[in-house]
Structure formats: structure tokens, C-alpha cells
Amino acid sequence: MSDGIGYCEIRKIEKIDTEEYDTISRVLNAIGNRNRIAMLAVISKYMEVCACELQPALGMPQPTITTHLHKMYDVGILKRKEVGKFSYYSINPKFEGIVNDILRGRTETMEA
Amino acid sequence: MSDGIGYCEIRKIEKIDTEEYDTISRVLNAIGNRNRIAMLAVISKYMEVCACELQPALGMPQPTITTHLHKMYDVGILKRKEVGKFSYYSINPKFEGIVNDILRGRTETMEA
């Protein structure tokens, strides 16, 4: 380190504000989990599913299901409708585009 | 719990194989980080950037930059070209579609 900077600067790239990407990163982080994508696949197929239906489909205990659903609900990916003691989850229309891209089409181009 | 099952089954949803979503989930997980998306934004803008250029742009120490770049390189999002002591990273064409969707357009529909 010669005199102060501590790194090369082939080009001077302006300092970038990472906070700008906070929302999108939290959304992608909420989707980027094998079990949660599987849940999205089921919800996308059936349009609306009861949490109790996901339990046998995913083969995991109820609190695990709830936790994952809430993670996606919290960032707005899922909508929730409560009917009696049941909770029905569906994909927020705002996110249908990206969710479908992830579940279909776009996914294939990434493989191999 | 009456006699064995332990959960309701409003509809019988077939058991889903979560492993099918392993690749896509690892990709999204690698993108779903505020700092890494910021890096993708810079790389996308300049087409190809040297790791040393990202240091001042992101304002973080060199090992942190390398770690993040490697995480994305490992899942195939980034390509690397080594020239002398420099390493240039670019977005793997296979992932340009989804990366652009994330950085532009699609992102906006998610806000608010």
C-alpha cells in the first residue's frame, strides 16, 4: 500500500448504495430455499392452498410449514386468507411474474 | 389426533420432491443478498469488472469482495477471466435474463 488508498482503481466506479437493493434481496432470500420454492410450486399449481395441505405434501412438521409460509408472507410474496381455523395462502399477484419465471422457463436455461 | 395421520387433508396433494428445486434455490440464494446484488448491478453496467474495482465501489475489504464473487461464481452466475494478476468477472449469459429482471423492471412491480 503506497500512500493511502489500499486498492487499485482500474476505473473509478462510483460508490454504490447497497441499501437500494434491500427490498429485492429480502424477497429473493425468502424465495431462495428449496423447501419454500417447493411450497410456491404447490401454491402456484393449486392457486390457493391450506397450510394443512402442505404438511403431507412437503413431509415436514407443522411449525416448519408455518415458519416458511410466514417468511414469504412477511416480504409480501404470499397473501393469506383465514377461514375459520384454516389459513389459505396464495401468491400475491405482484409476485406472480417472478415466481412463474422461477418455477418455469427461466429455470431451465440455468440448468446444465 | 384421531388415528394415525396427524394432519388434515382437505385435498390430497401428492408428496413433492424438494430436491428438484435444489439448483434454482442455490442460485436465488446466491443472488439474494444486498451486497451481491449491488455487485451484479455494477458488473451488469460495465459488462466486465475487475475485482479490485469493486472494492472502492462497495466500500468493503478485499476478502469480503472475493467471498461474494466466489459465491456467485460457484453457482454459475458469474464467469471469470484472469489476466495477469487481475481477475475480471462478468455475468454468465445464461443468467443475464434473470439478473436483468431482478435489477430492472420486475423489481419495480414488487415495491410498495
Added chain:
DNA sequence: TTCTCATATCACTAAATATTAATATGACAC
């Protein structure tokens, strides 16, 4: 070779996340 510097790897700490048993809430049936 020796020095410099960009990069990669290592080692360690801190923070976040996943998982799940146990418990609480709350709706409905009786």
C-alpha cells in the same frame, strides 16, 4: 531475486437461518 500488489485462502467471530418439540391461541362441534 526481491519487491509490490491483486487475488485467494484461512481462521475466527458474529449474526442469521433452519428445524422442531412444546405450548398457546382460537374456531368449531358437542
Added chain:
DNA sequence: GTGTCATATTAATATTTAGTGATATGAGAA
């Protein structure tokens, strides 16, 4: 009221991930 069942929450542990100083590698210059 009591009992049942779906869901939510709590609590605790296990695992993963982020971040970074220190060190190693390796290319190019002198």
C-alpha cells in the same frame, strides 16, 4: 361449558452465512 383440531408462537439447538484480519499464492516489475 369441554374436547378437538388447525394454526401460531415460543424456546432451544443446529447449521449456515457474513464479515474480516492475517496469511499465502502468484504475476509482473525492477
